[in-house]
Amino acid sequence: MACCFRSIWLQALALVGVGAAIGLADSMIRPVMIQRPPPPPLATAAGATGTQAPAADPPVKPAPTPPGTTVKPPDGAPAVPPPAGEVLTADLVAKGHITVAQALGLYGEQAYFIDARRQEEYEAGHVAGSFRVTLAAFSGKTPPIVGGLPRDGKVVVYCVGGNCDESEAVAKQMNLMGFVNVYVMHAGFPGWKDAGHPVETGPGVQEEGH
Amino acid sequence: MTRVSDATTTPGAGRRACGPCNALGIVCVPLRLALGGLFVMAAYNKLFIPNGPQLFSTSIEAFKIFDPQTQGRLIQIGTFVMPWIELLAGLAVVLGVFTRAAALVLGSLLVFFIGLIASALLRGLNVKCGCFGSFSPFCPEQLGMCNIHQDAAMLLAAVAIMATTRHACALERLRRRTIEA
Numbered sequence: 001m002a003c004c005f006r007s008i009w010l011q012a013l014a015l016v017g018v019g020a021a022i023g024l025a026d027s028m029i030r031p032v033m034i035q036r037p038p039p040p041p042l043a044t045a046a047g048a049t050g051t052q053a054p055a056a057d058p059p060v061k062p063a064p065t066p067p068g069t070t071v072k073p074p075d076g077a078p079a080v081p082p083p084a085g086e087v088l089t090a091d092l093v094a095k096g097h098i099t100v101a102q103a104l105g106l107y108g109e110q111a112y113f114i115d116a117r118r119q120e121e122y123e124a125g126h127v128a129g130s131f132r133v134t135l136a137a138f139s140g141k142t143p144p145i146v147g148g149l150p151r152d153g154k155v156v157v158y159c160v161g162g163n164c165d166e167s168e169a170v171a172k173q174m175n176l177m178g179f180v181n182v183y184v185m186h187a188g189f190p191g192w193k194d195a196g197h198p199v200e201t202g203p204g205v206q207e208e209g210h
Numbered sequence: 211m212t213r214v215s216d217a218t219t220t221p222g223a224g225r226r227a228c229g230p231c232n233a234l235g236i237v238c239v240p241l242r243l244a245l246g247g248l249f250v251m252a253a254y255n256k257l258f259i260p261n262g263p264q265l266f267s268t269s270i271e272a273f274k275i276f277d278p279q280t281q282g283r284l285i286q287i288g289t290f291v292m293p294w295i296e297l298l299a300g301l302a303v304v305l306g307v308f309t310r311a312a313a314l315v316l317g318s319l320l321v322f323f324i325g326l327i328a329s330a331l332l333r334g335l336n337v338k339c340g341c342f343g344s345f346s347p348f349c350p351e352q353l354g355m356c357n358i359h360q361d362a363a364m365l366l367a368a369v370a371i372m373a374t375t376r377h378a379c380a381l382e383r384l385r386r387r388t389i390e391a
């Protein structure tokens with residue numbers, strides 16, 4: 001019986017060894033992107049007041065607000081202070097994370113906003129004019145919404161902030177597709193909403209099937 | 211119970227040692243197909259669909275076990291090594307080659323996954339499982355207790371396969387019969 005168990009352990013070790021060897025070789029042949037390249041730094045540190053000069057040929061948002069959605073205007077306030085306590089570490093800034101105030105600056109420049117949250121969260125409220133594209137939409141294909149955006153356009157991805165890594169993951173996928181100006185709004189939708197910036201509810205524009 | 215020594219020294223005893231499967235060996239066939247098939251599907255989604263490895267590496271990162279800045283190479287290796295082990299062990303369980311050893315490997319992986327999921331839940335991480343690549347056949351996408359229950363059920367199946375000495379419809383039985391003949 002002891003002999004039998006020994007042979008099972010040996011066979012199991014052999015299986016793991018062969019799998020590990022093939023996997024190791026595969027990891028050398030097909031590398032994956034672990035850290036995404038940082039986007040170019042924004043012109044101003046705060047960027048909240050929309051003082052950045054608009055791009056010469058700003059991308060035009062292709063998606064008008066669909067019928068049935070309600071848009072809440074920002075009450076005419078051009079600049080809203082960022083949420084209290086929203087301070088980004090140098091590490092986060094180097095990874096392309098931005099504050100809500102900086103995101104508002106990009107919003108004024110007609111940047112594309114990508115919502116990486118679940119459908120019910122998106123429909124309950126999202127950044128006005130944003131598209132919903134989750135990480136799952138990148139599985140095995142190019143999400144049509146993302147495929148239709150200009151690769152040199154500015155993109156802001158967000159989820160729920162805090163421990164949510166979905167926006168960082170979607171940003172990485174967009175980098176892999178050739179987008180170079182992809183930022184992550186660190187405070188996510190709660191930070192945007194709390195700051196009183198434009199939000200809308202309803203189905204909006206979403207990647208189908210995810 | 212026929213001992214191995216009997217089987218090798220007594221004429222005709224070899225056939226008894228590898229005789230008809232017991233009930234558990236037959237019951238284990240659907241279990242083997244289900245467990246091995248799930249692992250093969252999971253590995254296929256992680257390795258062979260376009261963007262699969264990239265999405266799986268993102269899942270590994272989200273568990274915050276490794277620091278991407280200093281341990282990126284480990285994430286890279288884990289992205290490929292884990293699914294290849296799953297694929298080989300899953301195929302072995304389905305085909306019935308080194309069945310008990312392959313079930314031991316799958317069982318060990320499941321214990322590791324349960325620990326990993328529990329750790330992520332205790333740390334309050336808001337992550338997706340990534341267990342079957344980008345698909346989640348039994349549980350919601352977001353990691354939760356359902357994933358632990360799912361892995362525990364699969365672990366029970368792995369233990370049952372490990373505990374079965376004679377598996378029906380297994381290639382290893384064919385090999386034994388050929389040797390005996």
